[in-house]
Amino acid sequence: MSREIKVYDTTLRDGTQGEGVSFSMEDKVRIAQRLDALGIHYIEGGWPGSNPKDLRFFKRVQGAVFKTARISAFGSTRRPGVRPQEDSNLQALVEAGPPVVTIFGKSWDLHVTHALGTTLDENVAMIGDSVAYLLKHFEEVIYDAEHFFDGFKKNREYALKTLRAAEAAGAHCLVLCDTNGGGLPHEIVEIIREVKKHVKAETPLGIHVHNDTECAVANTVAAVSEGINHIQGTINGYGERCGNANLVSIIPNVMLKMRLDCIPSASLRELRDVSRFVSELANRKPWTSQPYVGDSAFAHKGGMHVSAVLKHPDTYEHISPEAVGNHRRVLVSELSGKSNVLWKAREYGIDLDQATPDSRRILDRLKALEDEGFQFEGAEASFELLMERALGRLRPYFELDAYRVIIEEQNTSGGPVSEATVRVRVKGILEHTAAVGNGPVNALDHALRKALEEFYPNLKTMQLLDYKVRILDESKGTGAKTRVLITSGDGEETWGTVGVADNIIEASWQALVDSIEYKLRRDERRSAGR
Numbered sequence: 001m002s003r004e005i006k007v008y009d010t011t012l013r014d015g016t017q018g019e020g021v022s023f024s025m026e027d028k029v030r031i032a033q034r035l036d037a038l039g040i041h042y043i044e045g046g047w048p049g050s051n052p053k054d055l056r057f058f059k060r061v062q063g064a065v066f067k068t069a070r071i072s073a074f075g076s077t078r079r080p081g082v083r084p085q086e087d088s089n090l091q092a093l094v095e096a097g098p099p100v101v102t103i104f105g106k107s108w109d110l111h112v113t114h115a116l117g118t119t120l121d122e123n124v125a126m127i128g129d130s131v132a133y134l135l136k137h138f139e140e141v142i143y144d145a146e147h148f149f150d151g152f153k154k155n156r157e158y159a160l161k162t163l164r165a166a167e168a169a170g171a172h173c174l175v176l177c178d179t180n181g182g183g184l185p186h187e188i189v190e191i192i193r194e195v196k197k198h199v200k201a202e203t204p205l206g207i208h209v210h211n212d213t214e215c216a217v218a219n220t221v222a223a224v225s226e227g228i229n230h231i232q233g234t235i236n237g238y239g240e241r242c243g244n245a246n247l248v249s250i251i252p253n254v255m256l257k258m259r260l261d262c263i264p265s266a267s268l269r270e271l272r273d274v275s276r277f278v279s280e281l282a283n284r285k286p287w288t289s290q291p292y293v294g295d296s297a298f299a300h301k302g303g304m305h306v307s308a309v310l311k312h313p314d315t316y317e318h319i320s321p322e323a324v325g326n327h328r329r330v331l332v333s334e335l336s337g338k339s340n341v342l343w344k345a346r347e348y349g350i351d352l353d354q355a356t357p358d359s360r361r362i363l364d365r366l367k368a369l370e371d372e373g374f375q376f377e378g379a380e381a382s383f384e385l386l387m388e389r390a391l392g393r394l395r396p397y398f399e400l401d402a403y404r405v406i407i408e409e410q411n412t413s414g415g416p417v418s419e420a421t422v423r424v425r426v427k428g429i430l431e432h433t434a435a436v437g438n439g440p441v442n443a444l445d446h447a448l449r450k451a452l453e454e455f456y457p458n459l460k461t462m463q464l465l466d467y468k469v470r471i472l473d474e475s476k477g478t479g480a481k482t483r484v485l486i487t488s489g490d491g492e493e494t495w496g497t498v499g500v501a502d503n504i505i506e507a508s509w510q511a512l513v514d515s516i517e518y519k520l521r522r523d524e525r526r527s528a529g530r
């Protein structure tokens, strides 16, 4: 059996320290579930001592079933001069209560005396005490040696002493961190070799690096080649400053190039979808030329490349794009992405035979919508409805007659007031309702529910959890198209829907209608036992 590389994802903690990246609680739960399905071994959910939202996340996922992933909470060693059981940060970790905890301690003497303002000996005691205390409360304790590589370069004896303190206290893994991200692969290799001479052969080591020299992926791969089996990083490399090590590149590097075990090989085909899913929820544009998963990663434009690659893909492709869920694109004459649709359809339990008119119809519809600016990553519910509509399986639950939204700015405190009226036909009856809301979309949502809840009482359990807007062509300013992504939930499941229009209200309406139809369709299928 080959070595197994364990992946520790910190998108939900270190990733959110990246500029412009933030996730709602629902986003975090959805990402954690998606990472679990991918086969990630550890998911760091947040820093409960620093942020009440993070504590709520841990409460929310307590009792949730994760197939592979172990949830981890992040925090620091105890403060100087207090006992672990009196330290509020350590108590918050215990209260969060996941099976795994990761604490960071200082490795660099300068940080101990200048940032922490304590003595070098007290810092070593803080590391040992904190690890020993947490071992009583957690199944697994991971120690992050913050600034390890910089600390080692400045005061090697002291950096090693802090690491040995965590080891002696019984930490399950010692993670060497390049916190400032300034290291280069040859330095990482040299230092890991030195560290190995000073810790027990059986002590597991890990790596956590940042991307300030654009070497985070290279540094992680170099660490793996030195025998390190625990790698930390984030999806798409999101993270502070220039980001963390990008797991979306590291995972295929480790599996396809180094031939080591990591996530299940069948899940590797999910990689592009997971990358897109996280970028949609982060409301960040996907990086077109992202290695392995970007739109351009297997796009061939030059005439000679195109003809060669069509005859024999190995001529200009380093791996088969399907291995990571991507596909070849030929830019002179776009080839259909039909196999992708089939793959997606299978995921949703819809069996489309490659040769049927059904698959052609779905594909045509998909292409037309994508040309309009629709995108279905993060909007699985809309994609499922698209397939059902194309197959003629979805009967409308209601029909729109008209809607109207008024936004009235009054010369009083309290801001503008939104009011929506909706006329819809439900089961042959014309319903005409009006409602106010804190914004136009909120008012529309209220008015539509008012019309529908009498007929479909199960809609009462459904809530809109999140709302994201993206302008599709920034150069046109307010004249551009708008894409709206709505996340809804009913306590059992959360789902995403999408709408695209020239008008933000119309785009929101489409996403809103999909969200309601998805809920009704799913409940109907469940009660029919399908």
Ligand SMILES: [Zn+2]
Pocket: 014, 179, 208, 210, 244
């Ligand atoms: Zn970090």
